[in-house]
Amino acid sequence: MEMNNNERNELVRYLPKIDSPEDLRKLSINDLKALCEELREFIIDTISKTGGHLGAGLGAVELSVALHYVFNTPEDKLVWDVGHQAYPHKVLTGRRDVFHTIRQLGGISGFLKRSESEYDTFGAGHASTAISAALGMAVARDLAKEKFKVIAIVGDGAMTGGMAYEAMNNAGLQKRNMIVVLNDNNMSIGPNVWAVSKYFTELIANPSYNKFKANVWDLTGKLDSLGDRIRKIAARVEEGIKVVITPGMLFEALGFRYFGPLNGHNINQLVKIFNEIKNLQGPILVHTITRKGKGYKPAEEDVQALHGVTPFDKVTGISPKKVTSLRSYTEIFGQAVTEIAKQNTKVIGITAAMPDGTGLDILQNEIPERFIDVGIAEQHAVTFAAGLSTQGYIPIVAIYSTFLQRAFDQIVHDVALQHLHVVFSLDRSGLVGADGPTHHGVLDIAYLRCISGMVIMSAKDENELRDMLYTAVQHDGPIALRYPRGNCIGVPLNPVMNRLEIGKAELLRQGRDVAILALGNMVYPAMKAAELLTKDGIEAEVINMRFVKPLDEDIIDSICKRFLYILTVEDHSVRGGFGSAVLELLAKKELGNVHIKIHGIPDEFIEHGTIPELHAMLKLDAPGIASIVKDFFRKELKEKSLKTIA
Secondary structure, X not given: OOOOXXXXXXXXXXXXXXXXXXXXXXXXXXXXXXXXXXXXXXXXXXXHHHOEEOHHHHHOHHHHHHHHHHOOOOOOEEEEEOHHHOHHHHHHHHHOOOHHHOXXXXXXXXXXXXXXXXXXXXXXXXXXXXXXXXHHHHHHHHHOOOOOOEEEEEEHHXXXXXXXXXXXXXXXXXXXXXXXXXXXXXXXXXXXXXXXXXXXXXXXXXXXXXXXHHHHXXXXXOOXXXXXXXXXXXXXXXXXXXXXXXXXHHHHHOOOEEXXXXXXXXXXXXXXXXXXXXXXXXXXEEEXXXXXXXXXXXXXXXXXXXXXXXXOOOOOOOOOOOOOOOOEHHHHXXXXXXXXXXXXXXXXXXXXXXXHHHOOHHHHHHOHHHEEEOOOOHHXXXXXXXXXXXXXXXXXXXXXXXXXXXXXXXHHHHHHOOOOOOEEEEOOOEOOOOOHHHOOEOOHHHHHHXXXXXXXXXXXXXXXXXXXXHHHHHXXXXXXXXXXXXXXXXXXXXXXXXXXXXXXXXXXXXXXOEEEEEOHHHHHHHHHHHHHHHHHOOOEEEEEOOEEEOOOHHHHHHHHXXXXXXXXXXXXXXXXXXXXXXXXXXXXXXXXXXXXXXXXXXXXXXXXXOHHHHHHHOOOOHHHHHHHHHHHOHHHHHHHHHHHHO
């Protein structure tokens, strides 16, 4: 039976009163469990209507409440990593009433954003950054002789990234006062050890224990050789216990005092531990065990399906399927990789914690021995692929465009400089929608185009995507294939994949007034724009450029001889992108008798919204491209109109 509003309001007692963590800290500790239940229900209810990241935030509810309850935020700094675990944090820090706008055009971000709230101390969209940022804040605090606390909350997946360990190593050496909370939802430590670890953790966290330990160390330090032996025995006993019941030796070796593992859903225990450790000296690591999707059965049972969701039925957890026969580019890619791998035993698929997101889960299921997931470790993924290539294998490195940015040096030094055959498959190239500026793949052409020997392709549809992947596997040397997020165009697939000629474009539509050089997912909008332009008496020629590097110089030469007006269109930054490459070629050839306009993503970070909304806003849809052509061609149009009147 559905509750009426009065019944619902009676049950929700605490959350409506919390507009800031200061309000939270007015509650009794006995009220926190009920608050956590209300907060979890609020997130489920909202995200079921709006879509967004669900599972990670549900697992971090108690952790978020405990941290804001114990620490004096925003004076004390919480640094979240990764960002999508921070939905409860957003609700508790003054964004409850606008939470329904999350990831929507003009609404709040799905990640941490400094310009959005003073409680978002550091932007977080990519993983493994929090410990480095927190250490920087701790050093700044000490230099300024301030007293605030710094706490990094690290999602367990982020600990697979090497940057996290680089930061921990440095933090351990510096001995700064800071706390790292490892939010571990991997369930690698079973519930059977929780009771023992709870006792041990509370023992070593207790101020009395720490005072006693310090006194013992001081006393035995005065007993010469006997004292040294006692201290060594005591240290061995303490470390031996930790080895048996905790995974903390790695963190202790890096210079952190380790506490845990703790039940991350026991709010009273979390509050107690945080209160007891917050004034301890030096770097501290608190290991909490949480359950992704906690408190919502569908999310607990299928953590991958309900990690990031579209609007769904709250009762069943099932999102209504959109009526479409179109498949995603990701699925087409995954099937093509698997098909090629069955034909070529040297092909190996590599991803960085994104088997489903890149489509390589298909390869994983069918040929598991030739699928490798390296975790959130893009740098390692690229150099690992380079090593495979030296032994005659053909690695296909499938990483989102925005995440491959993190491995630029490895692409240059370990792959391109040695001219190794590594295929880079850049899913989510271009604007990606609701994930916003941290995930938009609008820089990949710029950072790859400057690398000597790199070939860069961009597919206009699913059939071309398959052909380009096949071409990349046949090519000898570093080569990158970029394709967008979302559903394909719906063109029929060829029964076999064909090898394309490197650097050759495709003429799709002949015209006489203006030439549109379109790249990738801008090809079909450019074709539709050309149709719209005929109504204004403008006949546009449309070329599918296919390759950014090398460019088809023959077709560009031909266009420059036949057209005075040329428009380049790309779903990429105008700085250093495809249009810039065309301009560089024209300058090299000293073809200065043409008017060329570059159209793409402006030199700014684009906010979140649906892809159609963003394309329309930036005039990268068919009507927008047509309007750009008309504005560009206006002088010519005016002259035509005057001739008609005469």
